[in-house]
Amino acid sequence: MLMYPIFITDEPEAETVIASLPGQKRWGVERLEGFLGPLVKKGLKSVILFGVPLNCAKDARGTPADDVSGPVILAIKKLRLLFPDLYIAADVCLCEYTSHGHCGVLHEDGTINTPPSVQRIAEVAVNYAKAGAHCVAPSDMMDGRIRAIKLALMDAGLGNKCTLMSYSAKFASSLYGPFRDAAGSAPSFGNRKCYQLPPAGRGLARRAILRDAAEGADIIMVKPALPYLDIIASAAELAPNHPLACYQVSGEYAMIVAGANAGVYDLKTMAFESMDSMLRAGATLVLSYFTPQFLDWLDQ
Numbered sequence: 001m002l003m004y005p006i007f008i009t010d011e012p013e014a015e016t017v018i019a020s021l022p023g024q025k026r027w028g029v030e031r032l033e034g035f036l037g038p039l040v041k042k043g044l045k046s047v048i049l050f051g052v053p054l055n056c057a058k059d060a061r062g063t064p065a066d067d068v069s070g071p072v073i074l075a076i077k078k079l080r081l082l083f084p085d086l087y088i089a090a091d092v093c094l095c096e097y098t099s100h101g102h103c104g105v106l107h108e109d110g111t112i113n114t115p116p117s118v119q120r121i122a123e124v125a126v127n128y129a130k131a132g133a134h135c136v137a138p139s140d141m142m143d144g145r146i147r148a149i150k151l152a153l154m155d156a157g158l159g160n161k162c163t164l165m166s167y168s169a170k171f172a173s174s175l176y177g178p179f180r181d182a183a184g185s186a187p188s189f190g191n192r193k194c195y196q197l198p199p200a201g202r203g204l205a206r207r208a209i210l211r212d213a214a215e216g217a218d219i220i221m222v223k224p225a226l227p228y229l230d231i232i233a234s235a236a237e238l239a240p241n242h243p244l245a246c247y248q249v250s251g252e253y254a255m256i257v258a259g260a261n262a263g264v265y266d267l268k269t270m271a272f273e274s275m276d277s278m279l280r281a282g283a284t285l286v287l288s289y290f291t292p293q294f295l296d297w298l299d300q
Contacts, residue, residue, distance in 0.1 A: 020177065036086075046087035046089065047079070103141065138164075170197060202234070205228075223247035232281035245284070268297055
């Protein structure tokens, strides 16, 4: 199954090209019908929404993340009306909405303060679910957030109505560059290596997968995908009864497009090779910016 990542801005009529992510744009809520309608007709089944607030007042705890007039909640409600059969996932993180650009609430010394971070992430997840998201996907990598979100969904009467997809093995990768450009989510200081996984951290990834499965995740995700096929295979082994997602991230997509544009290989052939490798490793759901092209290619 393919899931298409889309960027939603708080400018309702926006259709803004993302220079570092070829073929992708930031979309305003009023443009979604014209953008997604043809893709749904071609067979698009699922999307994941990333908010890109350009006009809100960001603060230390990411208050705008679940503003009822914010881009994600407006988009969820709009898409539920426009496309009743479209599966809607919402990325849950604070980095796009905090004044400091980090994924949680900070101590005064700039380090992550985990308990209030987890509480805030759970609040946002529940509010996305209340708005109509079929799936909430926390990408923040705060320890313990899966249990907190699952319990919060249950308390809200949504535990059996909203899927919880965990970015369980999310590595601190250089391949996120185009995404951070698209979402405006780069941290204003430091980096995220203290809460994302080190690229060599196979054992840490395995522990995180087991932890999230035990805490109530419905879907396990590995991110990025192609450099971490061994982790995808490990996740399939460690959580054999869970659907397994992987995210072919912005840098992976941009590299494949750049190579094709340079004449190194054929774009379609390379895109399918990358997809085949992820499926071979054990993924059952792939988040990919190639989704519109795959819909055309598979139809051919």
